[in-house]
Amino acid sequence: MTPLGCICSCFCIIVFFIVIGLLRGVPEGVQTAQTSWASLKDGPQEWGFLMIDFGVRWGFLMYMSRASEFSGTALGLLITLFFRKGDVGTTGLFNQPLLAVNSVGSLNSLKVNGPQFTAEFNISISVYNPASHSRVYYDAVSAAVFYRGESLVLSKISLPSFTTHSHSISVVKMTLLVNMSDDFGGVATKIALSRKNGMVEFGLIVSALFKYKNRWAQSQWTSLKAVCNPLKFAVSPNDYNTTTPGILLESLLCF
Secondary structure (H helix, E strand, O other): OOHHHHHHHHHHHHHHHHHHHHHHOOOOOHHHHHHHHHHHOOOOOHHHHHHHHHHHHHHHHOOOHHHHHHHHHHHHHHHHHHHHHHHHHOOOHHHOOEEEEOOOOEEEEEEEEOOEEEEEEEEEEEEEOOOOOOEEEEEEEEEEEEOOOOOOEEEEEEEOOEEEOOOOEEEEEEEEEEEEOOOHHHHHHHHHHHHOOOEEEEEEEEEEEEEEEOOOOEOOOEEEEEEEEEEEEEOOOOOOOOOOOEEEOOOEEEO
């Protein structure tokens, strides 16, 4: 349900029940408010409660009878349903999961021997769910390390599916191994030159399918691609082939 549709529906329901209430004119309210609160306290969020209470008190004071109470109750339920479904109704900018590379990453066994290049990347990412009442399910998760352009992928792996609860963070750890026997794209040569300055840079791509789900509804599976670039590793400039791990210099948001 779109915001405009929700507003129109609420307006029509309120007008309809107000007309009926004016025709009937029998005041009621407090008992129904208590009953509505008790029966619905496990479901709607606070805005729903406020609208139920507002509708009941309004009906009692204005002598609009049970019909006005129903209008407040219906409005509260609609608002509650809208906000609960709002998490899953769209996967736009405000609902997109947020990914970031943690600064605890390392680059191990970096070796360059002519055109041959080997390395081991240990990286962890934090995945944040911004939704208030929905879990996010991830499937078909994969990660790839690239060098100076997404087209030059050095290593790619599949990762397990996982779930992130509302307003929480899931940490995903991964190890990517690189073993290139030829100097494709001049990777080995460029990395050898970069490490002389004490730092090498790479990039990470995280891909997945994700969907939102709560007790009210669920969204369709949506593709996710997050690019984390550049990942800057501090390495020893003196040792050409070293087992001393390179250190990831900083955390990084992925876009």
